[in-house]
Every structure is written in C-alpha cells, then in structure tokens.
Amino acid sequence: MTLPEVRRLDSARLTAGLDHHQRLDLAAHTDVHPPLPRSDRDGLLALAEAAGLSGRGGAGFPFARKARAALATADRTGAPPVIVVNGAEGEPASAKDKMLLARSPHLVLDGAALAAAAFGAEEIVVGVAAGSPGELSVPAALAERELPCPARTVCVPERFVSGESGALIRGINGLPVAPAPLKARAADGAEGGVRRRPTLLSNAETWAQLAIAARLGPDAYAAVGTADEPGTTLLTVNRPAAGPLVVEVPAGTRLGPVLDACGLQPGAGVLVGGYHGAWLRPQDAVDALLSRAGLAGLGATLGAGAIVTLPDDTCPLGEIAQVAAWLAAESAGQCGPCKRGLPHAAEALALLAAAAAEPTVLEDARSALGAAQAGGACSHPDGTARFLLTALDVFAEDVEIHLTGPGCGRPARGVLPLPPAQGARLEVDWSRCTGHGLCAVLAPDLIRLGPHGYPTSTTVPVAPWQEHDARRLVSQCPALAVRLRRHG
Known part of the structure; x- marks a missing residue:
C-alpha cells in the first residue's frame, strides 16, 4: 500500500525522521x-x-x-x-x-x-x-x-x-x-x-x-507559529495526476510559498479546508495565512488542512457538481438538510454544469443551502453548504456563462479528489420514460421532475439510507425506465 509522501517548510516536528x-x-x-x-x-x-x-x-x-x-x-x-x-x-x-x-x-x-x-x-x-x-x-x-x-x-x-x-x-x-x-x-x-x-x-x-x-x-x-496559534500544522496538498503531499508548516505560514514548494499555481481558485472548507480567489489565496484567525477574515476555515488548487483547463462547475453529488450521497440521511437540501443543491449544480438550468435554479440552490446551515444533526450540512456557496461566489463568471449560454466548453477533468465509485446509482432510460411522474412520488428524496414532468437527472447517486425507496421505485415504474446499478 502506498504511503503518503511527506515534506516540510521550516521545522520538522511531526514529520521528524520521515526523510530517512x-x-x-x-x-x-x-x-x-x-x-x-x-x-x-x-x-x-x-x-x-x-x-x-x-x-x-x-x-x-x-x-x-x-x-x-x-x-x-x-x-x-x-x-x-x-x-x-x-x-x-x-x-x-x-x-x-x-x-x-x-x-x-x-x-x-x-x-x-x-x-x-x-x-x-x-x-x-x-x-x-x-x-x-x-x-x-x-x-x-x-x-x-x-x-x-x-x-x-x-x-x-x-x-x-x-x-x-x-x-x-x-x-x-x-x-x-x-x-x-x-x-x-x-x-x-x-x-x-x-x-x-x-x-x-x-x-x-x-x-x-x-x-x-x-x-x-x-x-x-511556541517558538514557531503565531502567538494565538503556536506550533506547526499538517496540510494535505493535493496535486493533479499525482498523489497528495502531507506538508508540515508553522501555523500562520502564507499559502503562496506552500503552493510554490509543491510545484503548484493557484489556477482558477483554491479550496482550503477540504470539502467542508471554502474556496478562495487566486489573488486572495496567495497571501492567505494558514491559521484559523488568518483564514477567518477571508470567510474560510483551515478545517482538516486539505488544500486543492483548480487548474484553468477544467470546468469548475463540473468539478464541483461531482463533489456535491458525492457529499449528498455520503450523508447519514437523518435530518431534513441532508435528506432534501443537499440532494436538491447537488442536482442544481449538475444542471448548471450541463448548462441546462433555468434561471431560478441558482436561487433555489442558494436557498436550499442557506436553510441547511445550522439546521442539521451534525456539521455535514453546514460544511457542505460552505463548500458550495463559496464556489458559487468564486466562480460567479462561470456560473453566468453556464446560465446564459452553452457553457464554458471545458471538460470536467476530475481534479477534485474522490474515491472510486461505490454503492448504487439510479439510471433513467430516456427511451422508455413516458413522464408518468410516479418516480417522484415514490422517491421524492431521489427524483425531481422538470417543468414537463420528466426527471431532471438521468443518473442519481443513492445513499445507503435511500436504497429501500430506490428499489421500490425500480419495481413500480410503469414504463420500466429506471434501473439500480451498483458500483464497487
């Protein structure tokens, strides 16, 4: 099994000895x-x-x-x-x-x-x-x-x-x-x-x-770090087409030198704090201080210390839509924000990425994410909402291009790391679907209908807590237009 590669800037404390x-x-x-x-x-x-x-x-x-x-x-x-x-x-x-x-x-x-x-x-x-x-x-x-x-x-x-x-x-x-x-x-x-x-x-x-x-x-x-946050901290710096680097840095280090040391550029934007973190604009990311206080002023959080840069040659909305769908499926499904809010937002992001969204979809997504914040049984809805809402702000130009035209024309390269596909997905066969709408009645947490009565998505991730409804939907679809496919 491949072990994560380690680097350091300045003091080696947690990483001491790992160079040998x-x-x-x-x-x-x-x-x-x-x-x-x-x-x-x-x-x-x-x-x-x-x-x-x-x-x-x-x-x-x-x-x-x-x-x-x-x-x-x-x-x-x-x-x-x-x-x-x-x-x-x-x-x-x-x-x-x-x-x-x-x-x-x-x-x-x-x-x-x-x-x-x-x-x-x-x-x-x-x-x-x-x-x-x-x-x-x-x-x-x-x-x-x-x-x-x-x-x-x-x-x-x-x-x-x-x-x-x-x-x-x-x-x-x-x-x-x-x-x-x-x-x-x-x-x-x-x-x-x-x-x-x-x-x-x-x-x-x-x-x-x-x-x-x-x-x-x-x-x-406290010889390194800041007065309020002494010591070092570990970051995971993700690299496209390469394994992650775990980097030990003094708290309060600027993000720019960390990216330079890892051979990375800010690109179109930088995610700080992982998938419960926040997106930063390139110009803000370079001088961002990697501490809780330093990032709070930018509306961000260090979280678990995960850093991801988004290159200019990938579609930001396509990348974020993939993660949004994964986060929605990873929830425990025990409260309203996870059962309804996150899937709703994930679907809206998928429509935006495909340049197939109605103008109201963006505001619907913002409303669903706003309601998810501070309303869940755990921090999953809050963190996911921060990840998606900051993405909509940082990539506002891309959002506008996808809303008003055919999209940015760039493919989603899968730069944002996700595990291999696991679990199950619902797949809608358009050649069979006749718009009965029963699917949305049987599984409202999975299927949403567009203005013409057809499902808005052809592929829907199914969380473990949704499998009962998914199986019932497949068995009762009058047109036999839905199937449940397993991965992993």
Whole structure:
C-alpha cells in the first residue's frame, strides 16, 4: 500500500525522521524522538493550556477545555475516562492523519498514552478507516510497546461521515457508524461516550501534537507559529495526476510559498479546508495565512488542512457538481438538510454544469443551502453548504456563462479528489420514460421532475439510507425506465 509522501517548510516536528524512514517502528521512533516525560493530571492540563494546544480535526477546540470536561464527568460519576484517537479520515482530500498512523504511529500513541496515564484512563481506542494503511500499522505499533491501560484498534467504513466524532463513537459501541440523531457530548459519557463512559476524543494529529508539546515544553513549542496559534500544522496538498503531499508548516505560514514548494499555481481558485472548507480567489489565496484567525477574515476555515488548487483547463462547475453529488450521497440521511437540501443543491449544480438550468435554479440552490446551515444533526450540512456557496461566489463568471449560454466548453477533468465509485446509482432510460411522474412520488428524496414532468437527472447517486425507496421505485415504474446499478 502506498504511503503518503511527506515534506516540510521550516521545522520538522511531526514529520521528524520521515526523510530517512518510510515508517518509524518503536526502535526508529526512540532514536528520533527523546524520551517522553511523565506528567500528572494537573501538569498535563497546564501544559496543554500553556502551549495553546487546539484540536487539529476541524473545529479547533482547545484541548485542555475538552479534557477538563471529560475529567469533570469522571470525577462526578466515578467512571474512569476512555481515550479515543480519531484516525477515521473520511475526507478524500485529506491524508494527514492516515500518514501519521501509517508512518509515525508511536508519536500518536505517545500523546494518547500520556493522557491515559495522567487521567487514569480505562482504555485507549484507535479508530481507523477500513482498508487504510493504519489498519495494519496501528496494531503493529500497539504490539511493540507497553501502555498504561488496555488499547485496541477499531475499523470503521471509509465514508465521509465516519470521521465525525459521534459517528466514530457509535461505531466503537457497535452501532451504525453515523452521527447520532441527537447531539450529545462525548465528555458527558452517559449519552455520547464509549460504553457510556466519559470520553476524551481527538484526532491523530492532536495527540501527536500533545506528545511534541510534552517533549519541548510550552515555550519551545511556541517558538514557531503565531502567538494565538503556536506550533506547526499538517496540510494535505493535493496535486493533479499525482498523489497528495502531507506538508508540515508553522501555523500562520502564507499559502503562496506552500503552493510554490509543491510545484503548484493557484489556477482558477483554491479550496482550503477540504470539502467542508471554502474556496478562495487566486489573488486572495496567495497571501492567505494558514491559521484559523488568518483564514477567518477571508470567510474560510483551515478545517482538516486539505488544500486543492483548480487548474484553468477544467470546468469548475463540473468539478464541483461531482463533489456535491458525492457529499449528498455520503450523508447519514437523518435530518431534513441532508435528506432534501443537499440532494436538491447537488442536482442544481449538475444542471448548471450541463448548462441546462433555468434561471431560478441558482436561487433555489442558494436557498436550499442557506436553510441547511445550522439546521442539521451534525456539521455535514453546514460544511457542505460552505463548500458550495463559496464556489458559487468564486466562480460567479462561470456560473453566468453556464446560465446564459452553452457553457464554458471545458471538460470536467476530475481534479477534485474522490474515491472510486461505490454503492448504487439510479439510471433513467430516456427511451422508455413516458413522464408518468410516479418516480417522484415514490422517491421524492431521489427524483425531481422538470417543468414537463420528466426527471431532471438521468443518473442519481443513492445513499445507503435511500436504497429501500430506490428499489421500490425500480419495481413500480410503469414504463420500466429506471434501473439500480451498483458500483464497487
């Protein structure tokens, strides 16, 4: 299995040793990294707070505050906490956590073990995506070392929502790997934790950062980065027709030099933060500071640190429509925004890309995405809406060309990374379809009718939660014009 390639700008902390080793086993790890100092509960909390350690999984929540919440529940209930490493990276444009678990697993385990010992944890659980390099690397690393408590690996399906914290915890608990229908904090344990225990969950990079901070101390840790966001951060820089690069940079680094170091140009636009992130215009992207504060002023977010540039020779709307359809199918389908809003927006993007949209389609899509924001059971609708709404703004000229003419004439080259086609799709046979309209009645979440009573799309992705309606639609279509085709 190919391991992600690594580069660095300035300090090598998380990536130390990876220029000489494909993977740091325990012997190589101890040669590269000095011994891990011990810490008690108060000392570790003080270290995390003094180092300004925040989560690297997207939300940027302060680690010390999250840990204190879990420990407060543990004190109140008498139940020891569970430490969870979230390595279930379902974002196709991100590979940083996969890289750490595959190439430097002991650095991640150092952070988890440090917290487990200081907080008296009952167990360490490492969540990895099935089929990822970590599925073999993490158990091998666990077998090499002693830990302060039992530890195990849990594999979850490689889906976009599998990396959501609630979805991973449900998977660890033996439930379907999907965000909980009702939000519950893992720290509270009773509703949202592993085995109803108070649970301290962070992604793989955050645990590795904790290990680095413990070795360096807060002052040396803050020698790079910004005053508000000290230390380094990992980026996944995606390259057309090549594998992704995982690049370690000091927080606050300008995006332009990072792209230069990876041999890339801003092109037509730059996506920062992955498929729950935001698009930037080329002129804004070059000088954008890669920190939460630096990107907030541009209406963007660092998120999981995924960077994608869009070349000038591909159709932006075609690229974005493909991702929109994938994101809609990847949802858990547990709330209105995911069941109706995201498929509606994906269909509108497909019509725009095909230069077949009515003028009202654009406003309908904006309305659906606006309603999706802050209205879902998890962050999937919000993040998807940000990705699509910023795309409509950054590529406004292309939108206008596709609305008023035959389109831009450029093919969609598939530059935005997506996994190989999986699951099922509905396919409409126009030679058979007679416009009965029953399909839209049987499966309103899948099929929309145009002004003449025919389906607006000939190929529709089907999420797992939509398969029952899709099968019913296929069996009851009077013209036998719809079939369900499986991929993967």
